[in-house]
Amino acid sequence: xxxxxxxxxxxxxxxxxxxxxxxxxxxxxxxxxxxxxxxxxxxxxxxxxxxxxxxxxxxxxxxxxxxxxxxxxxxxxxxxxxxxxxxxxxxxxxxxxxxxxxxxxxxxxxxxxxxxxxxxxxxxxxxxxxxxxxxxxxxxxxxxxxxxxxxxxxxxxxxxxxxxxxxxxxxxxxxxxxxxxxxxxxxxxx
Amino acid sequence: xxxxxxxxxxxxxxxxxxxxxxxxxxxxxxxxxxxxxxxxxxxxxxxxxxxxxxxxxxxxxxxxxxxxxxxxxxxxxxxxxxxxxxxxxxxxxxxxxxxxxxxxxxxxxxxxxxxxxxxxxxxxxxxxxxxxxxxxxxxxxxxxxxxxxxxxxxxxxxxxxxxxxxxxxxxxxxxxxxxxxxxxxxxxxx
DNA sequence: AATCCTTTTTGCCAAATGGCAAATGTTGTC
DNA sequence: GACAACATTTGCCATTTGGCAAAAAGGATT
Numbered sequence: 001x002x003x004x005x006x007x008x009x010x011x012x013x014x015x016x017x018x019x020x021x022x023x024x025x026x027x028x029x030x031x032x033x034x035x036x037x038x039x040x041x042x043x044x045x046x047x048x049x050x051x052x053x054x055x056x057x058x059x060x061x062x063x064x065x066x067x068x069x070x071x072x073x074x075x076x077x078x079x080x081x082x083x084x085x086x087x088x089x090x091x092x093x094x095x096x097x098x099x100x101x102x103x104x105x106x107x108x109x110x111x112x113x114x115x116x117x118x119x120x121x122x123x124x125x126x127x128x129x130x131x132x133x134x135x136x137x138x139x140x141x142x143x144x145x146x147x148x149x150x151x152x153x154x155x156x157x158x159x160x161x162x163x164x165x166x167x168x169x170x171x172x173x174x175x176x177x178x179x180x181x182x183x184x185x186x187x188x189x190x
Numbered sequence: 191x192x193x194x195x196x197x198x199x200x201x202x203x204x205x206x207x208x209x210x211x212x213x214x215x216x217x218x219x220x221x222x223x224x225x226x227x228x229x230x231x232x233x234x235x236x237x238x239x240x241x242x243x244x245x246x247x248x249x250x251x252x253x254x255x256x257x258x259x260x261x262x263x264x265x266x267x268x269x270x271x272x273x274x275x276x277x278x279x280x281x282x283x284x285x286x287x288x289x290x291x292x293x294x295x296x297x298x299x300x301x302x303x304x305x306x307x308x309x310x311x312x313x314x315x316x317x318x319x320x321x322x323x324x325x326x327x328x329x330x331x332x333x334x335x336x337x338x339x340x341x342x343x344x345x346x347x348x349x350x351x352x353x354x355x356x357x358x359x360x361x362x363x364x365x366x367x368x369x370x371x372x373x374x375x376x377x378x379x380x
Numbered sequence: 381a382a383t384c385c386t387t388t389t390t391g392c393c394a395a396a397t398g399g400c401a402a403a404t405g406t407t408g409t410c
Numbered sequence: 411g412a413c414a415a416c417a418t419t420t421g422c423c424a425t426t427t428g429g430c431a432a433a434a435a436g437g438a439t440t
Binding site: 061065067069081082085114121122124125126128129132133135136139140141142143144145172173174175 | 251255257259271272275304311312314315316318319322323325326329330331332333334335362363364365
């Protein structure tokens with residue numbers, strides 16, 4: 001819980017009372033490996049803050065292939081924003097890659113915090129835009145660089161992850177086939 | 191100006207008084223083709239709402255090549271968010287592709303609106319996250335699909351643009367070379 | 381250890397894309 | 411119209427990546 005509070009304090013001020021308000025609304029949950037935090041076709045009910053573990057966001061493209069859009073690790077929020085904000089059915093899946101522990105808030109809890117804490121909206125604003133911009137920064141270079149570079153960059157960003165996730169997830173994230181990734185790995189090892 | 195107000199009203203309510211407040215802070219400017227709306231190394235001073243014209247956001251990758259990250263057309267906000275929000279030097283360029291007319295707000299103007307209009311932050315929130323999500327939605331498929339598909343999708347999204355922008359901008363946006371794009375065009379024409 | 385199942389690696393060849401340079405086309409200026 | 415400057419297309423060939431199927435490697439269960 002302290003992790004979450006520290007994270008929030010980076011984006012604005014909260015007095016002890018307000019911190020208690022936040023804590024009151026928070027709930028700790030666990031999501032087992034392979035299970036979904038939110039699913040396509042359903043409304044995202046909660047926003048989560050990752051305490052432990054890794055998740056991924058994926059969808060099915062027009063060819064029916066599963067594509068991993070991004071990975072989310074500790075000390076980051078995980079949420080299907082479009083679905084959560086407007087409480088409409090989602091078009092993507094958020095799935096635990098490892099066993100995960102997270103702190104969650106329901107939609108109504110956040111609405112209440114927004115009404116109770118002055119400056120809450122501004123904090124949410126900063127957190128949202130920072131995290132979305134980060135995602136863009138991460139995806140963007142994937143378009144312009146060759147596959148080997150993309151793989152190397154991924155290893156820099158998620159050094160501990162590279163060998164803990166299925167090859168297929170990583171390949172679809174990088175926009176290449178499993179075999180290509182396997183070959184690239186071989187070359188990089190040499 | 192009406193375009194802007196209508197756009198804003200999609201994301202929240204404003205009474206006539208508040209609309210006047212917004213209009214008071216707004217300023218109309220023109221940016222000529224090829225000129226920059228904001229530049230790498232400088233602090234983004236304003237956020238703009240595109241009335242007329244097209245801009246692009248670009249940066250230089252580690253190989254020194256110019257890469258177009260995205261295009262912005264009419265009835266959308268254009269801003270280097272990271273630089274503008276924190277008033278820090280930017281790392282990318284926002285450049286007019288055609289002559290542009292836009293309505294702009296300074297950073298301080300927005301701060302004032304945030305303090306004056308109840309619900310303003312929440313509107314900004316919605317607009318920001320919607321537009322960033324849209325960018326992600328647009329970039330994401332570029333990673334997974336082949337070059338021809340990317341080009342066709344681009345034409346669907348920006349039908350009027352395809353033949354008005356330099357090949358090089360579009361190629362770098364799609365993550366391919368100019369020659370490849372030229373060849374793809376030829377094939378598509380057939 | 382033997383079996384089954386899944387994931388990863390590999391081989392083979394085809395298709396897509398890149399790199400480079402020359403040719404062609406376009407635009408604006410005098 | 412002639413020219414220069416710039417943008418686009420094309421040819422040639424090398425490199426990268428994909429598609430498919432078989433082999434190898436790893437994991438879990440009995």
